[in-house]
Amino acid sequence: MNNDFLQNDTIAAIATPNGCGAIAIIRISGSIAIEVVDNLFNPINKNKKLINQPSYTIHLGWLYDNNKILDQVLISLFKAPNSYTGEDIVEIYCHGSPYIQKSILQTIIRKGIRLARNGEFTMRAFLKGKMDLSQVEALANLIYSKCEVTHNIAIQHIKKSYITDIKNLYKKIINFVSLIELELDFSEENFILVNKSDLYKTLFQLENIIKNMRNAFKLGNAIKEGISVAIIGKPNVGKSTLFNALINSDEAIISELAGTTRDALEHSIIINGLLFRFIDTAGIHYTMNNLENLGIKKTFEKILESQIILYLVDVYSFEEKKIHDIINYFNKHYPLKKILIIVNKSDLGNFTFKKNDYVYIISAKYNTNIKDLINAITNLVYNNIVKDDSIITQNIYYEALNGTLKSINNVKKGLYKNLPEDLLTIDIRLILNFLSKIIGKINNEDILENIFSRFCIGK
Ligand SMILES: Nc1nc2c(ncn2[C@@H]2O[C@H](COP(=O)(O)OP(=O)(O)OP(=O)(O)O)[C@@H](O)[C@H]2O)c(=O)[nH]1
Ligand SMILES: [Mg+2]
CATH class of the missing domain: 3.40.50.300 (P-loop containing nucleotide triphosphate hydrolases)
Known part of the structure; x- marks a missing residue:
């Protein structure tokens, strides 16, 4: 993968499907988005500069390539940080002829903006913490949903992200790990700091949430193509x-x-x-x-x-x-x-x-x-x-859900067998490791590409 995948340069793409439609949308995200479009745009209200306009506003005018009119367009502004990607976003609504779409995109690209890769807008949203992995997964499913059930699962996941609950449980588990380590440091004094029934309860809550997320994923996955x-x-x-x-x-x-x-x-x-x-x-x-x-x-x-x-x-x-x-x-x-x-x-x-x-x-x-x-x-x-565990899927989100459940199970077994605490922490740390993937701490470029390459360009 190319290194510029993670860079903060300004990107653009046609966000609507290929071909001729009534309108098309060209989406631009990044620090020079507004400035570049400002230089190509001649608003109906002549004194208007896009850069001075507030966020969430729409502007009518003509788009130019040097002296040549490209199209009459509407332009909307979403200023950082309150935009989909967390960066400045400009959306150009132009007429839907493929020729117009292409000409506008080419003009923008000549001004130093790069063509976005598949899913790159969403990846920026993810990296800026605007979305978590379960929402990214749900979004992919929403775009491709073909029936009511997959659509419902996706909507529920986007709306009710489980991540706040998971983040709270994550903090609690970190706390348990530190307490256990403290106990180990003072093992000769026989300190007991960890309340095992609290740990058990936390694991149980986490297990329920992760199971729900996994079932939704499996159902969505099993029925995606019918x-x-x-x-x-x-x-x-x-x-x-x-x-x-x-x-x-x-x-x-x-x-x-x-x-x-x-x-x-x-x-x-x-x-x-x-x-x-x-x-x-x-x-x-x-x-x-x-x-x-x-x-x-x-x-x-x-x-x-x-x-x-x-x-x-x-x-x-x-x-x-x-x-x-x-x-x-x-x-x-x-x-x-x-x-x-x-x-x-x-x-x-x-x-x-x-x-x-x-x-x-x-x-x-x-x-x-x-x-x-x-x-x-x-x-x-x-x-x-849906309940079948033999489904094989190389999905990072699914693997993280499965890994969490397996490690929870190991810790529960360990607690039951009264395993020494230093052994318990190994599996507890594994839980944290898997959870951190779900709540979005992913920096590895290859993994990121794997997640986002399924999206279309412009999303
Ligand atoms: N009485 C009755 N006849 C049926 C029923 N179902 C199918 N048939 C008849 O059985 C015959 C074969 O039906 P098809 O649906 O063509 O059978 P098929 O299994 O697709 O046959 P092939 O394509 O040749 O393998 C037809 O004459 C149908 O009308 C049924 O429930 N009751
Ligand atoms: Mg037949």
């Missing part, structure tokens, strides 16, 4: 009929011929506030038909992509004694996926088996128990996918 649900099974069991019933549309072709679906079909839909991505697949069976085999190969690829598998069978062929074999097969080959067995065509058969946590009985054609099935899938998301 929960992927693959519908699989032998040919003709009614996979495409179920797919259509779930997405409430006639997208997939249905026929009484086996081998109708050749290529996987996908459809995203929001149900109960959650974004789902349902995948209809080609029926799995042994065939000499090359085209069908290509489809079947794809089915296996889609299984790998999915978080939930609906294994469809029909009432004729299903035997209750096979349930365990099926579950065992999936647990062995796809241990990270959640599986439901769906017995379809209940309208046709006389059957004796009953619904349970793994087995759902439906009629896709007549829409029987589809709502039940949808609720079961939703519950699976909240109760299993």
Whole structure:
């Protein structure tokens, strides 16, 4: 990473999406932002100098590149320190043609302002202490949220930052560490300074907050791109009929011929506030038909992509004694996926088996128990996918949350076993270490880039 990433020079970027819109916003942040724009700006009210205007004001005028008019624009001012980045910010609202946007940006850059990198405005906000890591994380999720649930999680996190509570607990824990060290210094006198039940209580409070934050993160992460649900099974069991019933549309072709679906079909839909991505697949069976085999190969690829598998069978062929074999097969080959067995065509058969946590009985054609099935899938998301600890994510915030919980657990175990205090402090110090990442004491450039590079330029 380039060193100027952390510098305090003035940066600029187009903050609105690429392409042509009614208006576009160019954002500039840094110490020379106002001065540079002042020199290009000719306000409608001729005597006005931007530099003399108060913060949070908007000004109409013409923007020039030497003698050439670039556009009629509105300019808003946010003066340091009460701005998004904590620095002087100027936002130029221009007309949305890509040509105008580019010309304005180029003119500004020629005046000694640098093009911002992805997320650099937000990184400055973070480094100035305007945001903590949990809010940065929430902001990234807010920008990319695609359904009500991810949107709600993000908003709650931005609004109610847990950081004040964490900072207070952080101070308390530091206090405990110093007391323990004092005790160790005077170990021969047998001083007891640390109230262990207080320490326990503090750890418990911290654990609750961190668990909430971790659950919110996991839910947001699991559903970011939509929960992927693959519908699989032998040919003709009614996979495409179920797919259509779930997405409430006639997208997939249905026929009484086996081998109708050749290529996987996908459809995203929001149900109960959650974004789902349902995948209809080609029926799995042994065939000499090359085209069908290509489809079947794809089915296996889609299984790998999915978080939930609906294994469809029909009432004729299903035997209750096979349930365990099926579950065992999936647990062995796809241990990270959640599986439901769906017995379809209940309208046709006389059957004796009953619904349970793994087995759902439906009629896709007549829409029987589809709502039940949808609720079961939703519950699976909240109760299993979110609680699943096997999710692997290389996210610094998530790793810090996990590390805190692990160290809290170690200290609690140590207290329980009456471990010597010098050993306890090792884990207590680890807690502090992880917490300091969450409350924003990060100076390492690579870590910073990792956090902020996910944002778009201009954010
Ligand atoms: N009676 C009844 N028929 C159903 C039901 N669900 C599907 N079918 C019928 O079963 C046949 C096969 O349905 P599809 O949805 O095409 O089955 P599929 O599993 O997608 O089949 P392939 O794509 O060939 O693997 C069609 O004639 C459907 O109308 C049901 O719940 N009850
Ligand atoms: Mg089909």
